[in-house]
Amino acid sequence: MISEKEIWDALYDVKDPEIPKISVVDMGIITGVKVSEKDFVNISMTPTFAGCPAVNVMRSDIEKRISLMPVSGVNVDVNYDVQWNSNMITEKGRELLKDSLFALPPVHNGFVSIEMLTNIECPLCHSKNTKLQTPFGPTQCRAIHYCNNCFQAFEQFKPV
Ligand SMILES: [Zn+2]
Incomplete structure (x- = not known):
């Protein structure tokens, strides 16, 4: 019989299509x-953001990956029983986001304030002399900031 641990291990192979290094497990979803x-x-x-287009891709990638294992079948249930928030990204996930030059969502206590979107540390030069350009990046999960120190735009994985 296959163990739940083996399934969890296999899920590390399934990556978020929008951030190819980070697995669905490290995303906390x-x-x-x-x-x-x-x-x-x-x-x-649990989907990170309502209507996130990556959800269906991840779901089918999970089904494909688990089907390679000695299982009789797999069902991926997307539900909101547990509400995702950015604190659920694992330590390893946060490292991988940093490696991919994303600014991290601050760990919070359940309340997200506008301060969490201002003076975000630049992932390139680590200056905090930055400004929020738009809270709506290429996907709903990201905000775009501009660094006044190194004159680069960068993306932040939004705190929720
Ligand atoms: Zn910078």
Whole structure:
């Protein structure tokens, strides 16, 4: 019988299509893995942002990856039982975001304030002399900032 740990390990192979280095596990969006009798796998996943177009891609990538394992079937249930927030990104996930030159969402206590979008540390030169250009980046999950020190625009993974 296949273990839940083996499923979790395999899920590290499934990456967020928008940030190719980071796995769905490190994004914190996998909220449950259950292996039932006869090796049928149920996975729960919570979308990062409502209507995030990457959700369907990730869901089908998860199904493909798990189907390669000795399982009788796999079902990925996308639900909001657990509301995702940016604190759920793992330590490793935060490192990978930094490596990909994203500014990180500050860890918060459940309240997101506008200050979390201002004077964000530039991932290129680490200056905090930056300004928010638009809270709406190429995807809903990202904000764009401009660094007054190195004159580069950079993206922040938004705190939610
Ligand atoms: Zn800079």
